[in-house]
Amino acid sequence: MPCGWRRRASLGHAAVTGSFNHLRACPHDGLRRFSVTPVTHWVLMPPRHSSPEALLETLSANRGRSDRLTHTEHLPARSARHASWPEAIRPEIRQAARELGVREPWAHQAEAMELAMAGRTTVIATGTASGKSLGYLAPVLSTLLDGSEARNGRGATALYLAPTKALAADQRRRAAALVPPRVRVALYDGDTPPEEREWVRQYASYVLTNPDMLHRGILPSHPRWSSFLKALRYVVIDECHSYRGVFGSHVAQVLRRLRRLCARYGASPTFLLASATTAEPAVTAERLTGLPATAVTEDSSPRGPMVFALWEPPLTEHVGEQGAPVRRTATAEAGYLLTDLVESGTRTVAFVRSRRAAELVALQAQDLLGTPLSGRVAAYRGGYLAEERRALEGALQSGRLLGLASTSALELGVDVSGLDAVLMAGYPGTRASLWQQAGRAGREAQGALAVLIARDDPLDTYLVHHPEALFATPVEATVLDPDNPHVLAPHLCAAAAELPIVDADIELFGPSTGRLLPALERRGLLRRRADGAWYWTRRERAADRVDLRGSGGSPVQIVEVATGRLLGTVDAAAAHTTVHAGAVHIHQGRSYLVRDLDLESSVALVEAADPPYTTSARDITSISILGTDTTEEWGEARLSFGAVEVVNQVVGFLRKRISTGEILGESKLDLPPRTLRTRAVWWSVTEDQLFDAEIPLDQLPGAAHAAEHASIGLLPLFATCDRWDIGGVSVPLHPDTGLPTVFVYDGHPGGAGFAERGFRRAVQWLTATRDAIAACECERGCPSCVQSPKCGNGNDPLDKAAAVRLLDVLLSGAPADKGESGVRSGGDGGGDGRSGGTDGDGGASGTA
Numbered sequence: 040m041p042c043g044w045r046r047r048a049s050l051g052h053a054a055v056t057g058s059f060n061h062l063r064a065c066p067h068d069g070l071r072r073f074s075v076t077p078v079t080h081w082v083l084m085p086p087r088h089s090s091p092e093a094l095l096e097t098l099s100a101n102r103g104r105s106d107r108l109t110h111t112e113h114l115p116a117r118s119a120r121h122a123s124w125p126e127a128i129r130p131e132i133r134q135a136a137r138e139l140g141v142r143e144p145w146a147h148q149a150e151a152m153e154l155a156m157a158g159r160t161t162v163i164a165t166g167t168a169s170g171k172s173l174g175y176l177a178p179v180l181s182t183l184l185d186g187s188e189a190r191n192g193r194g195a196t197a198l199y200l201a202p203t204k205a206l207a208a209d210q211r212r213r214a215a216a217l218v219p220p221r222v223r224v225a226l227y228d229g230d231t232p233p234e235e236r237e238w239v240r241q242y243a244s245y246v247l248t249n250p251d252m253l254h255r256g257i258l259p260s261h262p263r264w265s266s267f268l269k270a271l272r273y274v275v276i277d278e279c280h281s282y283r284g285v286f287g288s289h290v291a292q293v294l295r296r297l298r299r300l301c302a303r304y305g306a307s308p309t310f311l312l313a314s315a316t317t318a319e320p321a322v323t324a325e326r327l328t329g330l331p332a333t334a335v336t337e338d339s340s341p342r343g344p345m346v347f348a349l350w351e352p353p354l355t356e357h358v359g360e361q362g363a364p365v366r367r368t369a370t371a372e373a374g375y376l377l378t379d380l381v382e383s384g385t386r387t388v389a390f391v392r393s394r395r396a397a398e399l400v401a402l403q404a405q406d407l408l409g410t411p412l413s414g415r416v417a418a419y420r421g422g423y424l425a426e427e428r429r430a431l432e433g434a435l436q437s438g439r440l441l442g443l444a445s446t447s448a449l450e451l452g453v454d455v456s457g458l459d460a461v462l463m464a465g466y467p468g469t470r471a472s473l474w475q476q477a478g479r480a481g482r483e484a485q486g487a488l489a490v491l492i493a494r495d496d497p498l499d500t501y502l503v504h505h506p507e508a509l510f511a512t513p514v515e516a517t518v519l520d521p522d523n524p525h526v527l528a529p530h531l532c533a534a535a536a537e538l539p540i541v542d543a544d545i546e547l548f549g550p551s552t553g554r555l556l557p558a559l560e561r562r563g564l565l566r567r568r569a570d571g572a573w574y575w576t577r578r579e580r581a582a583d584r585v586d587l588r589g590s591g592g593s594p595v596q597i598v599e600v601a602t603g604r605l606l607g608t609v610d611a612a613a614a615h616t617t618v619h620a621g622a623v624h625i626h627q628g629r630s631y632l633v634r635d636l637d638l639e640s641s642v643a644l645v646e647a648a649d650p651p652y653t654t655s656a657r658d659i660t661s662i663s664i665l666g667t668d669t670t671e672e673w674g675e676a677r678l679s680f681g682a683v684e685v686v687n688q689v690v691g692f693l694r695k696r697i698s699t700g701e702i703l704g705e706s707k708l709d710l711p712p713r714t715l716r717t718r719a720v721w722w723s724v725t726e727d728q729l730f731d732a733e734i735p736l737d738q739l740p741g742a743a744h745a746a747e748h749a750s751i752g753l754l755p756l757f758a759t760c761d762r763w764d765i766g767g768v769s770v771p772l773h774p775d776t777g778l779p780t781v782f783v784y785d786g787h788p789g790g791a792g793f794a795e796r797g798f799r800r801a802v803q804w805l806t807a808t809r810d811a812i813a814a815c816e817c818e819r820g821c822p823s824c825v826q827s828p829k830c831g832n833g834n835d836p837l838d839k840a841a842a843v844r845l846l847d848v849l850l851s852g853a854p855a856d857k858g859e860s861g862v863r864s865g866g867d868g869g870g871d872g873r874s875g876g877t878d879g880d881g882g883a884s885g886t887a
């Protein structure tokens with residue numbers, strides 16, 4: 040434990056009044072230092088305003104840490120570029136904006152306004168704090184104001200969709216200052232009282248809601264919304280990068296249902312989307328809305344200078360699975376860096392993944408700092424009362440609090456910005472979240488410091504060694520697959536219940552529609568009448584058959600034994616791996632131990648517990664190819680995309696110590712196998728290629744397995760998913776290909792677009808995979824490169840060096856720039872259900 044005393048001499052930002060004891064021997068290490076007893080008053084002085092370069096220098100100079108800094112990016116300041124207001128924006132709106140300090144819009148805002156007023160589907164994909172809201176609000180409010188002059192006061196309406204209820208409420212607060220008095224704004228969500236709902240339907244012209252409410256509440260009762268829908272001019276889809284994977288695919292179908300009903304009432308609204316910066320925002324917007332879209336991507340908002348550091352914690356003495364070296368956790372490293380920053384008077388937030396981690400980091404820093412500085416560090420997490428949150432945010436803003444360890448940036452109040460430094464313990468999953476967190480730091484003149492601390496996983500390893508992946512053009516796209524039959528089928532039922540489906544609708548819902556309608560009739564859900572249209576035949580509400588946020592199967596309920604309280608649910612597909620008996624289950628940052636998983640009644644009984652370990656399931660997976668959509672020859676090797684069947688059985692679990700990753704023990708489980716039909720990307724090499732790569736047969740399983748693990752870890756760089764959304768299987772000799780084959784599949788029935796994106800970006804993806812493995816300094820493989828936290832096989836066998844040679848030989852035949860190729864052809868394929876290999880890494884984990 041470092042001595043708390045020596046800290047006191049270094050408090051540049053604070054002055055001490057009170058009595059000094061002169062040089063005294065410190066009881067910890069016997070050295071003589073100044074100490075202060077008693078400390079009576081601390082008077083706040085202005086912060087020291089070290090430059091970010093100097094701050095970084097301090098961090099890396101301390102305790103021989105210079106080798107942990109893998110890259111420093113200097114992001115220069117950018118000055119604002121303005122444009123004049125588009126003609127069509129009403130003077131009232133300009134005036135309101137002026138009162139908020141906006142004399143003229145930034146160029147990208149003006150561009151978005153022009154496109155919106157011209158009725159073009161537009162996606163604004165610029166950085167955080169680049170005023171995307173004004174870009175869509177100005178044209179929307181202007182149009183609503185025009186509409187307010189109609190005889191019924193509602194000649195134009197607009198619908199705003201946020202991914203969550205809370206964000207819609209937040210948007211309403213933020214938009215309030217811009218909204219002219221004649222425009223009636225209303226929230227419409229699960230909390231809206233019944234008496235207010237009728238008013239909203241009849242009178243509101245700007246309705247803020249979420250996709251779930253649109254799906255369950257608005258569309259099924261469209262006749263009551265007819266006057267609103269008839270006048271609908273704009274649909275705003277905020278934070279549209281949230282609509283990814285299966286959830287995104289569901290929302291895409293909800294939007295098609297909305298478009299169909301609008302058309303019925305004679306309206307054809309313009310869709311305006313706001314996205315974080317991603318690759319191909321227009322493509323994503325098109326998939327989401329089904330309409331051709333124009334992207335506005337050039338950010339003309341001003342930005343202060345920033346120093347962005349990439350940081351890799353050191354390997355420790357501890358030993359993990361298969362004797363692999365264990366890196367110091369990003370959380371522990373964040374604790375040390377936070378300590379140093381607070382000590383130098385730097386207002387810092389450390390973003391971490393869980394409540395527990397937030398508390399650990401704060402405790403660690405408090406401990407290292409000792410009194411009185413320890414009182415200026417706190418933990419911040421979701422679940423606090425509003426007053427507690429405001430108090431903490433206020434303390435941070437005023438400088439009374441210097442260091443905060445916090446869960447995600449979204450939970451931290453909107454007012455917290457202008458910090459001196461931001462630490463991020465682990466890549467937060469997407470570039471959007473990364474910049475959102477980094478964006479909390481920003482001092483106009485001096486510039487701010489952001490530090491990304493790598494976790495021990497291949498994606499983080501890759502990123503801290505390949506800064507271009509973070510600072511150059513984004514490669515990460517938001518992907519979704521609205522044509523997934525598992526997603527589409529229930530929406531066809533919901534649509535038919537809203538309004539019978541006619542032939543002219545088939546194109547709108549996508550290529551699988553024509554095949555699915557008769558299938559739904561065979562299942563007794565739809566009936567085709569003599570008029571040729573498809574009708575919903577059941578008494579129950581069709582919309583209730585689909586949960587936009589679920590991924591098929593009835594979810595497993597998590598119930599607390601002691602209280603009988605329902606804590607939440609997990610997807611059926613994820614239940615075996617996440618809530619088996621003995622699992623440690625984290626729910627909203629609290630940890631629980633699972634007592635029993637009852638599959639028949641879909642209930643997991645849990646009790647609050649705080650064991651010093653996490654659990655990870657062991658499973659056996661086999662895979663068979665049902666149908667191949669596309670194949671590419673890469674020299675002798677082959678890359679394919681198509682439909683597969685994955686059979687997965689969870690057979691046991693491991694317990695790992697939280698602080699060190701050390702293995703504490705293994706237990707067996709008796710759970711039935713599960714079958715998943717989904718889509719996969721796979722690649723095979725020939726025996727000759729193995730010979731060229733000097734991979735003897737006994738090294739092959741380890742090479743393929745290691746390549747598979749790392750490729751699963753790297754796919755989230757290209758498609759916004761996390762490694763739990765996808766799974767993989769590697770087989771030394773696969774019966775369907777007759778060759779050594781590595782599969783990566785979507786962990787959701789019918790696919791979610793991730794494997795497809797992997798296929799389309801295969802050259803870059805597998806090159807990054809190869810580089811991530813090669814970049815890790817460990818000798819024989821570790822969690823930073825080829826070990827996977829969810830390996831069904833205890834990370835055995837893995838051969839790091841042979842994996843690099845295997846990927847090299849695979850990539851040697853790859854086209855220089857494969858470019859994009861469309862792949863979807865629809866269909867589930869046939870297949871004989873043969874089983875493949877024996878090793879796998881099950882996907883299909885969701886979150887509760």
Ligand SMILES: [Zn+2]
Nearest residue numbers: 815817821824
């Ligand atoms: Zn490694």
Ligand SMILES: [Zn+2]
Nearest residue numbers: 830831879880
């Ligand atoms: Zn594995």
